[in-house]
Amino acid sequence: MGTAYDSAVATDAAFHVGLYARKPVMFVRGAGMRLYDDDGREYLDFVSGIGAVNLGHAHPAVASAIAVQAATLVHVTNLYHVEHRSELAEELVRLAGGGMKAFFGNSGAEATEGAIKLARRWGKLHRGEQCVRIVTAERSFHGRTLAALAATGQASKQEAFEPLPTGFTHVPLNDLESLEAELDETVCAVMLEPIQGEGGVYPCEPDYLAGVRELCDERGILLVLDEVQTGFWRTGRSCFAHQAYGVKPDIMTLAKAMANGLPIGAVLASDDVASAFGPGDHGSTFAGGPVVCAAALATISELQKADAGGNAAIVGEYLRQGLDEIGERTGAIAEIRGRGLMVAAHLKRPVADRVCATALERGIVVNNIGPEILRFLPPLICGTEEADVLLSMLDELLAEDGDGE
Ligand SMILES: *Cc1c(COP(=O)(O)O)cnc(C)c1O
16 A cells, blocks of 8 residues: 555544544545556455446546536525436436426435435325324335434444434334234335345345335325435346336435435435425425536436446346355355345355455455445446456355355
8 A cells, every 4th residue: 555545544543533444445546347546556346335336437427527517506505496406306207207206415314314204294294193103124224314323224323322213113124914013094104125235235025015015005105215225227227126126116215326426315206295395394505406416417328328227137147146156166155135236145154354355455345244245336337357357256265164065
């Protein structure tokens, strides 16, 4: 590592709150699937900013959209019309299949907050003052702000920050009976990730999601789908993961990949649900600004031009097949999960930290969730050659970690 890295580590330790156990590297430049550290060393990126940089780093069309808008007008707030905001709302609604309206936030957590507020507002208006509870899944992740954290089904992330906002109940994923048992007149919404991301890449089973939709329809409860991580072709040919399930949400939250790495979030809601919000009910100084919206429009257009979803489906399948073969050879993999280029290898032994650290030393950026889950979220432009580089390294690194079967 170079002197820029050494200096950043020291300054970080002295002046930045220690919220992250950062990896021993400083990236200073990117191009497509490649990252470069301050020594000029090249890395293959299988994290893409936690599934945010779907087009790859430093994409020229996105860079140019940002630069042009930055030199034209950066910020005037939501008090005024600006270029690109309504156009982006229209594009998102078109991608979602129509019949919806959008509003913007600055992150996934903010999109969650917006969805919670909208669901409660709708519940009180249409089903009575008591109708404010939201049922979510155990192991879910919906963000780190207080209500989003209350919605998140992971006690370990919540306990230090209690008391949290009330009105959230967690049920095991893919268990329709447990969910049904919670649905009464106090529940305004069920909120789910079609594929749980931060919880370890656990997909909803198709029958489960269809069953949830049916239950919600029967009881007049909203279905909120958190597509913050699964959106924008991450999971394959459909722009949003729920489209492959054939289930339509009443509210959908989006963020991560929308502007290829710039902070933006969005909430889409059916026309009926969206009409529960009026002037003054929600807002944000920065949300939906012209720079991020220009970046998002360029990102979405380029993802479509590149058929990123088709590539995610093909290369994702290739990656899972390769992992499967590694599992057979090494006996080190208990389960492979995911869709498209949202993939996890659940290891039999708690060696994920070691594998990620060694991978980084060898120039491959991989992420782990806890000690047993390796997660792969490369840019959607990842080819089979890049997947092969990852696979041959994993084959070697996992050779010693089988269960001896
Ligand atoms: C990352 C994530 C969030 C939170 O997004 P931030 O932009 O980090 O606030 C919410 N939901 C899901 C499913 C996510 O993966």
